[in-house]
Amino acid sequence: MTASSAPTPATPARPPIRFRGRSFMALVLAPVPPVADWLEELDALARRSPAFFVGRPVILEVSGAGLDRESLRALVAALSDRAVTVMGIEGAGPGLLGDGLPPPLAGGRPVEEVAAPEAEAPEGRMSVAPAPAPARSLILDAPVRSGQTVLHLEGDITVMGSVASGAEVIAGGSLHVYGALRGRAIAGAAGNPEARITCRKFEPELIAIDGLYRTADDLGPVQRGLPAQVRLDGDAIKVAALD
Amino acid sequence: MAKILVVTSGKGGVGKTTTTAALGAALAQAGQSVAVVDFDVGLRNLDLVMGAERRVVYDLINVVNGDAKLNQALIRDKRLENLSLLPASQTRDKDALTDEGVARVMNELREKFDWVICDSPAGIERGATLAMRHADLAVVVTNPEVSSVRDSDRIIGLLDSKTLKAERGETMEKHLILTRYDAARADRGDMLKIDDVLEILSIPLLAIIPESMEVLRASNVGCPVTLNNPLCAPSRAYIDAVRRLKGDTVPMAVPSDKKSLLNKLFTRRAA
Numbered sequence: 001m002t003a004s005s006a007p008t009p010a011t012p013a014r015p016p017i018r019f020r021g022r023s024f025m026a027l028v029l030a031p032v033p034p035v036a037d038w039l040e041e042l043d044a045l046a047r048r049s050p051a052f053f054v055g056r057p058v059i060l061e062v063s064g065a066g067l068d069r070e071s072l073r074a075l076v077a078a079l080s081d082r083a084v085t086v087m088g089i090e091g092a093g094p095g096l097l098g099d100g101l102p103p104p105l106a107g108g109r110p111v112e113e114v115a116a117p118e119a120e121a122p123e124g125r126m127s128v129a130p131a132p133a134p135a136r137s138l139i140l141d142a143p144v145r146s147g148q149t150v151l152h153l154e155g156d157i158t159v160m161g162s163v164a165s166g167a168e169v170i171a172g173g174s175l176h177v178y179g180a181l182r183g184r185a186i187a188g189a190a191g192n193p194e195a196r197i198t199c200r201k202f203e204p205e206l207i208a209i210d211g212l213y214r215t216a217d218d219l220g221p222v223q224r225g226l227p228a229q230v231r232l233d234g235d236a237i238k239v240a241a242l243d
Numbered sequence: 244m245a246k247i248l249v250v251t252s253g254k255g256g257v258g259k260t261t262t263t264a265a266l267g268a269a270l271a272q273a274g275q276s277v278a279v280v281d282f283d284v285g286l287r288n289l290d291l292v293m294g295a296e297r298r299v300v301y302d303l304i305n306v307v308n309g310d311a312k313l314n315q316a317l318i319r320d321k322r323l324e325n326l327s328l329l330p331a332s333q334t335r336d337k338d339a340l341t342d343e344g345v346a347r348v349m350n351e352l353r354e355k356f357d358w359v360i361c362d363s364p365a366g367i368e369r370g371a372t373l374a375m376r377h378a379d380l381a382v383v384v385t386n387p388e389v390s391s392v393r394d395s396d397r398i399i400g401l402l403d404s405k406t407l408k409a410e411r412g413e414t415m416e417k418h419l420i421l422t423r424y425d426a427a428r429a430d431r432g433d434m435l436k437i438d439d440v441l442e443i444l445s446i447p448l449l450a451i452i453p454e455s456m457e458v459l460r461a462s463n464v465g466c467p468v469t470l471n472n473p474l475c476a477p478s479r480a481y482i483d484a485v486r487r488l489k490g491d492t493v494p495m496a497v498p499s500d501k502k503s504l505l506n507k508l509f510t511r512r513a514a
Binding site: 142143145146147148161162164165166167180182 | 367389393394396397399400401403442443445
């Protein structure tokens with residue numbers, strides 16, 4: 001038996017709102033005082049490789065720079081003159097931003113340093129260090145406790161225990177829970193409508209596949225407390241028995 | 244070298260302080276030397292439950308800041324000479340606790356006693372994380388009720404990530420004490436069943452403490468329940484818990500107070 005929330009043919013179907021996660025690689029620039037000297041070094045780098053910043057999202061990290069509002073404004077303008085578009089500012093104190101300055105950002109995760117272009121590097125070619133091949137699936141031996149978030153956009157997540165109420169598991173691929181699913185389960189978060197959610201005991205607070213979501217209230221009593229699998233059929237989330 | 248045990252729960256009012264006092268006294272009664280430490284800076288209660296509120300001179304914050312020596316702040320129990328209390332400060336807040344200061348005090352306590360029992364404040368903030376930081380094992384106190392169980396689950400997650408033991412890559416030993424359990428109400432479905440709680444939290448059960456007037460009565464006179472009336476049902480459950488902590492195998496049961504025939508006849512008194 002399946003839960004169908006597809007509208008009846010008589011009413012024009014309104015596409016549901018979808019939320020998708022995307023990750024982008026952004027360059028992070030961290031100016032070191034004195035800023036004038038730092039800008040000179042940046043100019044030297046840009047002379048060696050004029051296309052280095054073209055089309056690249058750039059985040060400005062200002063926590064160590066000790067800038068006030070005016071000098072930050074001047075710095076953003078100076079970068080803009082050099083065709084470096086600042087997408088967001090990280091590490092700015094309260095009251096430093098606003099008024100036409102780029103928005104604040106937080107929670108970025110550090111990755112490997114991007115290699116700066118060498119003088120002899122062919123112009124226009126980016127020499128980004130290759131990321132290590134990500135593991136396709138993540139296997140968790142411990143239960144996911146309330147308040148914890150597990151994020152794995154590169155593939156499937158398998159949880160050998162339960163996902164507690166108030167916990168959140170987000171997979172780019174499918175989600176397999178061998179215990180009870182009581183928290184939030186988000187599959188296909190990297191834009192994969194084929195992703196599925198399976199669990200031994202279906203009591204979720206929220207499920208989502210490829211940006212389409214349903215809360216426990218929307219789902220009703222279908223398969224509640226029983227083994228279940230969830231998949232996407234067009235724009236409808238289908239919950240079915242697992243046998 | 245002491246074992247450091249933290250009594251924690253996430254949610255407030257589930258019986259952490261009662262459990263700390265009861266376990267501390269029961270361990271002392273079993274011949275161990277025990278220190279109970281109140282981490283609830285600003286809202287201290289353990290001194291009241293232990294009946295030591297009129298003897299507090301120095302407190303945990305004084306020792307953490309180096310204003311007093313540990314021996315000056317420790318209050319020896321009048322009934323059990325191998326039981327000591329390190330009270331919290333009522334006039335300060337949790338921000339007064341420094342990481343280094345707490346580490347120094349815990350190491351000093353570890354040298355002196357067989358068991359150090361830390362009474363954690365409610366919540367998941369600084370006070371609670373500092374109370375669990377140095378622990379070797381944890382007792383998670385839970386009521387058979389959904390919000391308490393979910394908060395305990397959150398605390399178990401923190402025990403597995405924010406403690407020194409977890410950061411060293413070791414596993415924290417965790418035990419569950421289910422308090423305020425009423426078998427009749429659980430049977431009627433007004434309360435979560437023991438199996439449901441164990442299934443959600445998936446940590447071993449240390450004891451089931453039945454709901455009892457004896458607990459309140461002991462708190463009111465400022466005496467750990469295991470000392471005030473060692474024969475009542477909650478005391479027997481705590482004493483069994485202590486035997487399990489010491490490594491004995493004790494079959495799990497929910498102790499109950501047998502009512503006499505007269506008592507049964509007169510339970511329906513006029514309100």
